[in-house]
Amino acid sequence: MKIIEMQNDYINKIKEINKEGKYAVLTMGCQLNENDSEKIAGMLEKSGYSKTDDLKKANVIVFNTCCVRENAEDRLFGKLGEVKKYKEENGTIIAIGGCMMQEKHIVNKLKQSYPFVDIVFGPHTMQDFPKDLYEALIEKKKIEDILDIDGNIIEGMPIVRGDSIKASVAIMNGCNNFCTYCIVPYVRGRERSRNPQDIYNEVLDLAKKGYKEITLLGQNVNSYLVSERNKLESLKASNNITNIEIEDKPNINFNVIKENGEKIVVDSFAKLLRSINTIDGIERIRFISPHPKDFTDDVIDAIKDSDKVCNLIHLPLQSGSTSILKSMNRKYTKEQYLSLVDKIKAKIPNVQFSTDIIVGFPGETEEDFEDTLDVVNKVRYEQIFMFIYSRRVGTVADKMENQIEEKIKHERFNRLKKLAEEIIEEGNKKYIRKVEKVLVEGKSKTNDKLLTGRTETNKVVNFEGNDELIGKVIPLKIVSEHMWYLKGKYDNI
Ligand code: SF4
Structure with missing residues (x-):
């Protein structure tokens, strides 16, 4: 039977026994992870479940995990402590999927310390979630559905967009x-x-x-x-x-x-x-x-x-030091990165950049870190996603002996953050009195009298306007700048 046919078969079986059930999906990772969560929500809604944000009311709670950063593990285990009582009180099905489930030590920890979890599934078996759920519901058994080989790309999955x-x-x-x-x-x-x-x-x-x-x-x-x-x-x-x-x-x-x-x-x-x-x-x-x-x-x-x-290009730097880049296996040098930026700037007018930077990679010296600051100073990014290096079991860097002291990592992180904020603050000034095309996304979360949208360069712009503008790209005159947003004016243009 084809994968999607089999999926539909189990979705129909769940529908027969599911009486107005509710679900919650908690996403703990990157945008790819969020995209997977939309597919998990798609399978659940097709099975007759409706979404709730109240975990107490959910009949099925799915954690979609990520394993890129250490704090995602802490968040998962902390949250599992919270949902345990819903399992005990309401018999809620607890499922955990995503990248973290491909890590054996995590699955072992779940089995030992969190035996109330019903289903664990990996990114390669996500399409079989309805089968796993049906078996957990009917046969009341614990399901471990993880594949160690690369899964195929599955087309035709249901999806509920956020x-x-x-x-x-x-x-x-x-x-x-x-x-x-x-x-x-x-x-x-x-x-x-x-x-x-x-x-x-x-x-x-x-x-x-x-x-x-x-x-x-x-x-x-x-x-x-x-x-x-x-x-x-x-x-x-x-x-x-x-x-x-x-x-x-x-x-x-x-x-x-x-x-x-x-x-x-x-x-x-x-x-x-x-x-x-x-x-x-x-x-x-x-x-x-x-x-x-x-x-x-x-x-x-x-x-x-x-x-x-x-015209905003996300170009991950990770480090500005050629020797750290080599040790990271990034396959470019500081000079190659900078000449790529120059080449892009020469070809694309008004292009801006955002980036990812890791601070405190094993072996990073003060000089290496200063190379990172030097690149940041030269490129003048619009946005920097900064991370303190965290060891991940199973990676080459985890076994490197020259790990950096936490105190030094935090001190460097704060220096980078200060520089990034100075550059962002200065960069925001270039928008003043300019007219920017803004995609209006909805009401501002902090002030429902204002609408909010984003420029092409991903800057948040808040402004007064009519709800009919939501979903449109409109010209806005930028009237003031603040660290994390700009203020715009719709009329007078
Ligand atoms: S390019 Fe490097 S950082 Fe990005 S996913 Fe691949 S291995 Fe990880």
């Missing part, structure tokens, strides 16, 4: 890079890209539903289709088969039939950007996370030529 204006679309899964601090390649497996036609169709469908902004997601988005192309190249070399035969191979097909019937070839990330850019209704395209080593000229040209691709 937003009606912005949507994320996963384009690939896994990673081949093995940065020495990162657990992702071990838990998500090797890179697998979705067929371009499936991505095109998903974005087209979102556009027809009124979505305005799409974020293309992947652990390493700009190596989209690279593994597939390489595999086909080596197949071609060994079997001496023709391109046409290769294109027809079932697992990947580079041909995309557009809505107007035009047939195009999409065999790279750059071409994917160009194809999505032609979809009517979509006004903004973002993507995370690219890797600097794969930021090829065709990607830069595609961003330049595609009017809907935002």
